[in-house]
Amino acid sequence: MRRQVAPGTWEVHARVERFVEPVVLLLLSERPMHGYELLERVPGLLRDERRLDLGNLYRLLRSLEEEGIVDSEWDSGLPGPAKRVYRLTDAGRALLAGWIGALRDARGVLDAFIARYEVEGR
Amino acid sequence: MRRQVAPGTWEVHARVERFVEPVVLLLLSERPMHGYELLERVPGLLRDERRLDLGNLYRLLRSLEEEGIVDSEWDSGLPGPAKRVYRLTDAGRALLAGWIGALRDARGVLDAFIARYEVEGR
């Protein structure tokens, strides 16, 4: 999140808590997908602000399934090892809508913060 | 950060990790202040997205001082108990600048995410 690269220069990364969750939901809302494919596609929405941990991604998927936000089935039809394909449920779609509202709020907070910084002669 | 208030309705809060840090830095960049005053002013920039923990705020201030990002002195002149007044150092100003850049990036990530959600017919 932050580290001093030289005296007077900081490398800072600002990240939204649990942001992988809405990213996974959005991708699954576009079409069903298996974990490994999410692993490849999630970083596109995170924009290298954070590297995705594969262990935590698989854990997230299983806990979302326990909550009824996604469901899954094994797909052994296609080439390669069997994949567990996840799809968004109606509850998942509702949760995604909730996330969108929350993220809009967060953007408002950021806007206000940055604007206040810019007000002062800098 | 999220909880189901009714079937089909989620209450979600999206928060930037460690956001209290840049908020404290911005407030101290405007003028020196003591911890208890920050405790009152920080929530204005957080916009009730999160409640501020006083224990963690004091810990943050002391760790920022250890890193040379702020410095402090006791002020027993004014009415009321003695206060430790913090002011931003040059290193602190540099760190705040780093945070601003990071927060702009985070806002970009949010914009892209929300835009992608809106593209689909919803």
Next chain:
DNA sequence: ACACAACATATGTATTTGACCTATAGTGCC
């Protein structure tokens, strides 16, 4: 047929961050 890289899912554990709770002491007021 075999080695090997890539695909795919999964578990274990440490560290960091944040939430919640309690402690302590000075000051102003009634």
Next chain:
DNA sequence: GGCACTATAGGTCAAATACATATGTTGTGT
């Protein structure tokens, strides 16, 4: 003196994230 308020501080626990390792399958090259 008792009480609310100001002010700083520490302890502890749960959640979130980072880092590391395990395990089996499939496709490709030789």
